[in-house]
Every structure is written in structure tokens, then in C-alpha cells.
Amino acid sequence: MNTTRHRVPSSHNDNHSSVAAVASAVDKPPSSGTIRRAIVFLLLISFSCFVFYRSVRSSSSSSSILSRIFPSFDSFQSLEIEEPSLEDVLRRAATKDNTVILTTLNEAWAAPGSVLDLFFESFGIGEGTSKLLEHLVIIALDAKAYSRCRELHKHCFSLETVGVDFSGEAYFMTRSYLKMMWRRIDFLRSVLELGYSFVFTDADVMWFRNPFSRFYKYGDFQIACDHYLGRSNDLENRPNGGFSYVRSNNRTILFYKYWYGSRIKYAGYHDQDVLNFIKKDPYITHIGLRIRFLNTAYFGGLCEPSKDLNLVCTMHANCCFGMDSKLHDLRIMLQDWRDFMSLPFRLKHSSGFTWKVPQNCSLDSLRRYDWIDEEESEPPRGTEQ
16 A cells, blocks of 8 residues: 655744745845936935925925825914914003004115114113003004014014005105005004004104103093194194004094095095194084194104203104105204213203204205106105105
8 A cells, every 4th residue: 555645844944945045135236227226216206305395495386385285284374374463463562551652664664774773762762761662563564664573573563555565665745655644544543443542653753751641631632743833722733643642432433534534535635634624624523522732842843843852752853855864863863862861960951952953854855745756757765754
């Protein structure tokens, strides 16, 4: 009888064969073609990563690229770059009684070495004024002004207007100037509607003392003057819109709406002229607005300088056409203040120290705007706000 024998493989032999096969594979060097393919693949991956990185950094469509790859990127991005609302900015800067200090800036006035730097300098050398910067909100009218504000200050708000470029120098009484001034009036109305009182100050107003003690207790709308006749309630005073103190209430909200609406009736005039037209209007009497004009002894300017530096709170570079002239006189004004403050107390009250300005600025310089036309050749370098 034939017997069939089945051979059962030994595990020891199998292990030995597997190890031998692996060793053979390791010892066998890869072909040059395989190496070249691997190198090319790695180079392609590296180049693709580099191109993607550059596109994300510099391309305006980077967010759309990331959105296609990461669907949740849009919502994440909006959280990252969302700017604070106006109400948030005002709340952070406000005093206990909901009052803020406001100024507006465009690129020309915010540039290094320009008006903004001198504005901050005045707060630094004034008496008790540096702490007021905690309540200052800078309203930037263009992207570069907003960027510069963020470099220097913590309370900034971007007020760019769709379809309007406010970044350049706005020459006195040109169309750009008028648009800028009326945009400002409309914005101030919105601040009042949010429940915030404000001191509005042009950036070419130098702050030498805290002005709040000089405001009238019962005035709703208080404004500085180019020319002050001696009585705060005299409607013949010549107001200047570059400095005002306005309390938030129904009367002032209605007044700012009426003021802004009057730009249509008085087309071609700036806000300050229109204020002169409407200040005696029966509607102002009807709403009960209490107007007060601020004494130039405390709130002076180059139109009518404060005579006593022991009293002055602010000085405005008004009655001045041209950036170069404005900066020249502002620098002299700041040096005058330093010289005055360096005097011994006794001499401050007896020396008869006065301003050395105006020099390059004058009322005559403003008459030049009569011949300026935006459609003609570029006017001399300068701004007026």
C-alpha cells in the first residue's frame, strides 16, 4: 500500500526565507531612474508650496483661494479683521458724562511732520491737557489717515465715504473741501444721536489748557469765533466751525439735521457760512436751541489771537491758506507757548508776553481762494479745513 506523506512547512524555514528576502531588497541599490523621479517630485511639491505662499501673501484674491480650500475661512477672517463700531469707539473714549473729543483727518493732515504731529505736541506741552488724549477720537477720512492714527493713538474710527476720495489736500472752498465739511456735519449729527456730547476740534487747533471749565453751563451749542464782539449770546459774532462744544439732546440733534439739510438751499456755501445764514432762523428759536459763542480770550486763533497767555485754552490756525504757511505759524505758536511757560511765575503776569503769530498766515491769504478752480492747473501746495 502506498502511503502519501504531506509535508508541513516549518515556521523556522519561512522566517528565514522572509528575512533573506528583506535583506536582499535592502542590499539592492535603487535604480537611478527612481532617484530622479523622487527628486523631481520633491522639487514640484516645494515649488507649489512657494507659489501658494506668495499668492496668499500678495494676491488680492488670497482670501478666495483660502475660502475654496477652507470653507470656514470667510467667517474666521471676518472675525479677525472686523473693525469696532462707532459706538464701541465712542464708549471706550468717553468721560463719565458721555463726552468725547473728536477731530477729523485725511492723509494730507495725518502725514508724518504734518498737522497731526503738532496737534499731539500741543497736548504734551499744555497745562493738564495730556490726560485729555484718553478721550480723543480721531475720525480718519481715508485709509492712510486711519493707518497713521492706529500707529499713534488708541481711539481711531474709519469714516471712508464710498465714491469720494478725501485723501488729498482739500483746498479752501473747492468741491472736495465742501464735501469734506458737509460729511463732517452729518457725522457729528450721528454722534449726538448715539447719546454722546462732544468737543469738536480741528487738528490745527493747539490745546494749551483744559477748556471744559470755560464752557457755559447752559449752552447747547457752543462755538469758537473768528471775531468775538464781547457777548456770548450775540448772534452777530462770527463763528468758526473748527472748534465747538455740543451737548447731546433733542435740540442739538434737530439743529444738526436742519444745518445739514440747509446745504441744499445754500448750495455752494460751506458749513460755516450756512451757520451764519441759519443762526437767526425762526426754526432755531422754535426748537429752543441755546447758542453760545466762545470768547477769543480763551479760544483764540490767528484771526483774533488771545491777548493774555495766562487765560488761553486753545489757539486755532484759522485765517490761513496753504499747508506751508499753516505749519510755519503753528511751530512758532508752540515755541511761543514753551517760552511763556519757561518764565518765572511773577513774569508770566507782568511781562506782557504776546504771540509772535500770525506771520505767514493772514486774512488776505484766504482771499486767494476766489481764483482757485479745481478744474484748472494744480493750485499751490496747501490745505484749509
